Amino acid sequence: MLGALGLCLVLGSCTVGPRYQKPAPMAAQAPMPAQWQGESWQLAAPADDEPRGEWWRLFHDDKLNDLEQQLLVGNQSLVAARDHLESARSLVRASTAGLFPQLSADPSAYRERGSGNRPLNGAASTSTPYTQNAFTVPFNINYEVDLFGHVRKGIEAANATLQSTAADTANAQLVLSAELAADYFTLRQLDAEVQVVEENSNYQRKALDLVNRRHDGGIANGLDVAEQKSLLDATLTQLSLVKQSRAQYEHAIAVLVGQAATGFHLESAPLTSVPPAVPVGVPSEMLQRRPDIASAERLVAAANAQVGLAKAAFYPRISLAGTGGGWQSRDITTLANAPSLFWAVGGDALTPIFSGGRNKANLAAARSGYDASVATYRQSVLTAMQQVEDGLSSLDTLSKASGTQAAAVEDARRQLSIANSRYIGGVDTYLDVVTAETILLNNQRLDVQLLGQRMVASVYLVKALGGGWDAKQLEKQKVKPKASQIVQP
Numbered sequence: 001m002l003g004a005l006g007l008c009l010v011l012g013s014c015t016v017g018p019r020y021q022k023p024a025p026m027a028a029q030a031p032m033p034a035q036w037q038g039e040s041w042q043l044a045a046p047a048d049d050e051p052r053g054e055w056w057r058l059f060h061d062d063k064l065n066d067l068e069q070q071l072l073v074g075n076q077s078l079v080a081a082r083d084h085l086e087s088a089r090s091l092v093r094a095s096t097a098g099l100f101p102q103l104s105a106d107p108s109a110y111r112e113r114g115s116g117n118r119p120l121n122g123a124a125s126t127s128t129p130y131t132q133n134a135f136t137v138p139f140n141i142n143y144e145v146d147l148f149g150h151v152r153k154g155i156e157a158a159n160a161t162l163q164s165t166a167a168d169t170a171n172a173q174l175v176l177s178a179e180l181a182a183d184y185f186t187l188r189q190l191d192a193e194v195q196v197v198e199e200n201s202n203y204q205r206k207a208l209d210l211v212n213r214r215h216d217g218g219i220a221n222g223l224d225v226a227e228q229k230s231l232l233d234a235t236l237t238q239l240s241l242v243k244q245s246r247a248q249y250e251h252a253i254a255v256l257v258g259q260a261a262t263g264f265h266l267e268s269a270p271l272t273s274v275p276p277a278v279p280v281g282v283p284s285e286m287l288q289r290r291p292d293i294a295s296a297e298r299l300v301a302a303a304n305a306q307v308g309l310a311k312a313a314f315y316p317r318i319s320l321a322g323t324g325g326g327w328q329s330r331d332i333t334t335l336a337n338a339p340s341l342f343w344a345v346g347g348d349a350l351t352p353i354f355s356g357g358r359n360k361a362n363l364a365a366a367r368s369g370y371d372a373s374v375a376t377y378r379q380s381v382l383t384a385m386q387q388v389e390d391g392l393s394s395l396d397t398l399s400k401a402s403g404t405q406a407a408a409v410e411d412a413r414r415q416l417s418i419a420n421s422r423y424i425g426g427v428d429t430y431l432d433v434v435t436a437e438t439i440l441l442n443n444q445r446l447d448v449q450l451l452g453q454r455m456v457a458s459v460y461l462v463k464a465l466g467g468g469w470d471a472k473q474l475e476k477q478k479v480k481p482k483a484s485q486i487v488q489p
Contacts, residue, residue, distance in 0.1 A: 015149030016315060017308020020156075020301050023374045025287055025381045033283050033385075036392055055467040056181050058276045059455075063269070064184050067257055071180050072173070074258020081172040088165040092158040092479040098151035099481050101143040109135050109332075135335050138326035148315040149308060155481075157305035160298045163474040167295035170469050174291060178463035180256045182456045183249050185271065189452025190246040192270035193445055197239045200441045204232040207437070211430065224430035231434050235441065271451055275395065275458035280465060283385060289466030290384050294474060296377040303370040310366040313359045316351040384464065391461030398457060402450045409447050412440040 026032050056068050072078065116129035146152055208228045214220035254264035287293055329340040352359060416436040422428040 015152055015308065015312075017149060017153055017311045018304060020304045022297065023300055023377060025293075026378060035282055036280060037389060053468055055462050056177060058278070058462065059181070059273065059458075060276070061184075061273065063266070064181060067180060067184060067253065068177055070257035070259075071177060075176055075256060076258060078173055078176055081169045085162075085165050085169045088162045089477070089479060092155070092162045095151075095155050095158040096479065096481040097485065098144065098154065099146065100486050101141055104140045105137065105326075106140070107137045109133075133330050133332070134328070135330070135332045136326065136328045137335065138328075143320045145318045145320065147318055148312045150312045150317060153305050153308035153312060157302045157309065159478050160302035160305060162479065163477050164295045164298035164302065166474055166477040167291040167298060167471070170473075171291035171295060174463055174467045174469065176256060178459055178467070180253060181459040183252050183256065185455035185459065186452055187246055187249040187253065187266065188269055188271035189448055189455070190242055190249065191268045192272075192448040192451070193242045194239065194246065194268070195270045196444045196448055197235060197242055197441070200437070200444070201232060201235045201239060204228065204235055204437060207433070208232055220430065227430055227434045231437060238441075271448070271455065273455070274451070275454045278458060278461050278465070280388070280392070280461075283388075286384055286388065286465065287381070288471045289469055290380075291466065291469050291471075293377070293380050293384055294471040296373070296380040297471075298474065300370070300373045300377050303366070303373040307363070307366040307370055310359070310363040313362060314352060316349045318347065318349045320345075320347045387464035388461070391457060391464050394457040395454065395461060398450055398454045402447070402454060405443065405447045405450055409440070409443045412436070412443045416440050 054065075054068070056064055111131070111133050113131045114129060144151065208225070211220050211224050211228045215222065215225050250264065250266055251261035253266065254261040281289075287297075326342065327335050327340045328342055329335040329337070334340055416433070416439075419428065419432045419436040423430055423433050
């Protein structure tokens with residue numbers, strides 16, 4: 001028995017199935033580019049400034065930093081993702097149990113009476129009734145020799161799935177923290193818009209007072225008053241709508257940080273900061289920095305292990321067992337005596353011969369699943385590259401637009417000043433003043449909106465680059481069998 005066990009343990013290294021090799025991130029006809037197309041605008045940044053983990057600190061906003069910490073602790077979607085990760089880790093531990101012997105005990109005690117009229121299978125004697133006790137302490141031991149990798153391939157697949165779940169958890173944190181930052185900067189943009197609209201409404205009130213005085217003095221007509229009053233009312237309407245949008249973003253932030261919208265409030269702080277320089281690196285680095293790409297690659301590894309499992313099904317499964325071993329006695333006082341000991345040992349090799357094509361079909365399905373996972377992995381790389389290029393292009397375009405819009409605001413201020421002077425001088429009608437006031441308000445709002453869009457685009461660019469995450473972290477997630485598991489329940 002020991003010789004057979006030793007032989008099986010030596011042969012246990014003969015795992016069937018393909019060895020895993022990380023697939024190329026791109027198809028053969030589309031190699032990985034060496035650099036980004038839209039990187040020309042980006043200033044070089046020291047490597048020490050590269051965002052790692054708490055990437056939002058690039059923006060140097062203390063309130064944002066505080067909200068992000070609240071999200072890490074209180075966001076319930078993130079809590080659920082971590083719980084799923086722990087569940088996956090426990091399932092891997094369960095799969096490693098197959099490497100160790102399984103021992104169980106089933107003690108029993110009973111008293112029975114045999115019938116005096118029981119059948120004796122043709123014996124000539126009459127039977128007599130009897131009464132007896134039976135005390136049994138049996139132990140059952142079972143061990144499957146992992147000769148062809150049935151167990152090890154299962155552990156390999158479970159570990160790869162665990163690592164994929166860990167990457168999904170990191171991606172969930174990245175997505176949620178980026179959403180919080182984007183909502184936060186949009187809210188600050190709306191604070192700035194509220195400030196702009198309020199300043200314009202205050203100016204328009206003063207202009208209305210001026211027109212009323214000129215009307216009372218017989219200089220201006222009623223049309224001038226009506227035009228200015230209409231403009232002021234429209235501006236106050238815009239103010240209400242901007243405040244409504246701000247409230248909705250405030251409520252969204254409350255949910256992201258795990259708080260009830262009722263009672264949650266952020267003090268007004270108009271957006272004034274400019275986007276930071278984001279170190280983009282090169283496209284090949286993105287494979288290590290994007291958790292969603294790492295998750296897709298780990299699913300490829302899991303699918304490869306499933307191919308090995310499907311191949312192992314064509315080979316025997318060898319089990320060594322000790323059944324019925326333990327102690328048995330009719331008297332509890334003699335239960336532990338040597339004559340009460342009983343045992344039985346043996347083994348079996350379950351060998352597939354005909355299965356109606358099931359194993360062949362399962363292998364074909366596993367191979368197709370592997371090919372599909374490779375395609376999904378490559379698609380995730382393509383999508384990630386698109387998102388980075390979109391971010392670079394957006395920041396480049398928005399930066400240029402912001403510069404021309406700042407000039408447009410100054411032009412609108414001069415236009416309003418000239419229109420007021422010409423109206424007071426009697427050269428133009430008041431409609432020119434109203435038009436100039438409208439143009440200035442629209443240009444100021446657009447200027448603020450462009451700044452907010454630049455901040456949000458910076459957030460999403462950092463997200464597209466992975467937020468400083470590194471796939472090397474996944475190696476720590478693997479669960480390895482431990483000898484202490486032999487005596488664990």
